[in-house]
Amino acid sequence: MDKNFFLANYNYWAVVVLMMSGFYVVLSRNHLIKKIVGLNVFQVSVFLLYISVGKIIGGTAPILTGKPELFSNPLPHVLILTAIVVAISTTAIALSLAVRIHEAFGTLDEAGLIAIEHAIERESVQSQ
Amino acid sequence: MSVLGSVFSLLSAGLFVAMDAVDVAFTEAAVGAGVSLVFFLAALALTEHEETPVTRGNVFPLLVAVLTGVLLIYGLLEAPPFGSADAPAHLHVAPEYLSKTEAQIGVPNIVSAVLASYRGFDTLGEAGVIFTAGIGVLLLLNGGLPKGKGRE
Structure with a gap:
């Protein structure tokens, strides 16, 4: 566990720090749209993890030019292209859910939503 | 906040x-x-x-995030070093794609070749995801109809 080991794997530590920043935003913010921004940061950290695994030092982008070259791994690039599109789809769904929640309850605040939910529960218990 | 997110995406593109x-x-x-x-x-x-x-304390989320981060770092301790050419990820199918794309597909961009041909079914599934998400957004937002039409 020497210093060189930590320097040689710096991409992973950067990814973990970024991912946990996104996770912290998701956990600590009250506003639902801010939570979605945190989820986006989380997703980008996963993309960075895959792309950094595909990188080969001294390699170039995987485009054939006719010259013998060392290419970086194209497979993670393909997977992440798909993942980016899936990420924007889930973000769109999450945002439209947030818009719908705001329409129905008039707030996007987590604490406010929990209070409304408790009030509804109390009402239904009393009416029984 | 959203503009900052956009700047963040641009930086990650770099x-x-x-x-x-x-x-x-x-x-x-x-x-x-x-x-x-x-x-x-x-x-x-x-x-x-x-x-x-935020009314509740920030200590608990911070603790959870740090703990998860420590677990992730523990899991990554045996991962191959950054940029090494002999990492396991580069030894299985990638050399095949790199060497056979020119003869089998004939496009210079290997990423497009893999995306559209070798893994075309993945891309079909991706199109399905976009379609489903589009339908979901339309249903959730009621297709842009004014309030009271088909909604309680």
Whole structure:
């Protein structure tokens, strides 16, 4: 566990720090749209993890030019292209859910939503 | 906040270029920095942007995040070093794609060859995801119909 080991794997530590920043935003913010921004940061950290695994030092982008070259791994690039599109789809769904929640309850605040939910529960218990 | 998110996406696109993933960088710059900014601004315009101050303490989320981070680092301790050519990820199918694309597919961009041909079914599934998401958004937002039509 020497210093060189930590320097040689710096991409992973950067990814973990970024991912946990996104996770912290998701956990600590009250506003639902801010939570979605945190989820986006989380997703980008996963993309960075895959792309950094595909990188080969001294390699170039995987485009054939006719010259013998060392290419970086194209497979993670393909997977992440798909993942980016899936990420924007889930973000769109999450945002439209947030818009719908705001329409129905008039707030996007987590604490406010929990209070409304408790009030509804109390009402239904009393009416029984 | 959303503009900062867009700047963040653009910066990460730069990182992708630095790591040889030019196609991914295009997509991230267009989708992450462009389209998702529009979505976030539209959602904020339809809702509200004020946040009530966080009442509960921030210690618990911080603790959970740090603990998860420590677990992740523990899991990554045996991962191969950054940029090494003999990492397990580079030994299985990637050499095949790299050596056979020219003869079998005939396009210079290997990422397009893998995306559209070798893994075409993945891309079909991706199109299915976009379609489903589009239908979901339309249903959730009631297709842009005014209130009271088909909604309680």
